[in-house]
Structures are given as structure tokens and as C-alpha cells.
Amino acid sequence: MTIGISITLILSSILLVLLVLLHKGKGGGLSDLFGGGFSSSFGGSSVVERNLDRLTIITGVIWFVCIVALGLLLKP
Template sequence: MIIGISIALILASGLMVLLVLLHKGKGGGLSDLFGGGFTSSFGGSSVVERNLDRLTIITGSIWLVCIVALGLLLKP
């Protein structure tokens, strides 16, 4: 059970990094450094941006549940 949660945590972490980098940058931060041209053409639609927000929130929730579950299972 711990191994399954650990694998889910690793997958959720990787997906979170990817989703955060795909978000449209609101300034001259790291999102412009990592492919600002791609995200500006990709994130032009408000529907795409809303779906990306939802997917990021869902992935973050899964990540948080995995962290709490591992913390409770590995408690001495």
C-alpha cells in the first residue's frame, strides 16, 4: 500500500510541475523563461486556461492526499 501511494505521489509531483509550467505567465517570471512563446499561443483560449486550472487543482489535491496518507502510514 505504501509503495502504491509513493508511486502516485511521484506521478502527481511530475504532473504538477508540468501543469504549473504550462500556465500562462502573468509577468516576466520563470514561465516566460521556459517556453513563453508556446504558452502564449497555447493558452490563448479561456476554455483551455480554465481546464488547465481545474486539472492543476485536481492534481494538487491528489498530491496533498498522498502526502497526508504517507505521513499517517509512516508515523512511528
């Protein structure tokens, strides 16, 4: 059981980092460093931004649940 939660935690951590980096920057952040021109030309749609926000929140909740579950399962 802990192995499955650990794998889910690792995958959600990687996905969460990638999703945060995909967000449109408010100027001079990491999102501008990794293709600010690309995200500005395709990130104009508010539907895409809302879906990216939702996916980031869902991934963050999954990450948080995995952290809590591992903390409860591995508690001595």
C-alpha cells in the same frame, strides 16, 4: 500499500510541477523562460486555461492526499 502511495506521490509531484510551468505567466516568470511565445499564441482560449486550472487543482489535491496518507501510515 505504501509503495503504491509513494509511486502516486512521485507521479503527481512531477505532473504538478509540469502543470504549474504550463500556466500563462503574468510577466517574466518561468513560463516565459520555457516558451512564453508558444504559450501566448495557444493559451488565448479561456476554455484551455480553465481546464488547465482544474487539472492543476485536481493534481494538487491528489498530491496532498498522498502526503497525508503516507504521514498516517508511516507514523511510529
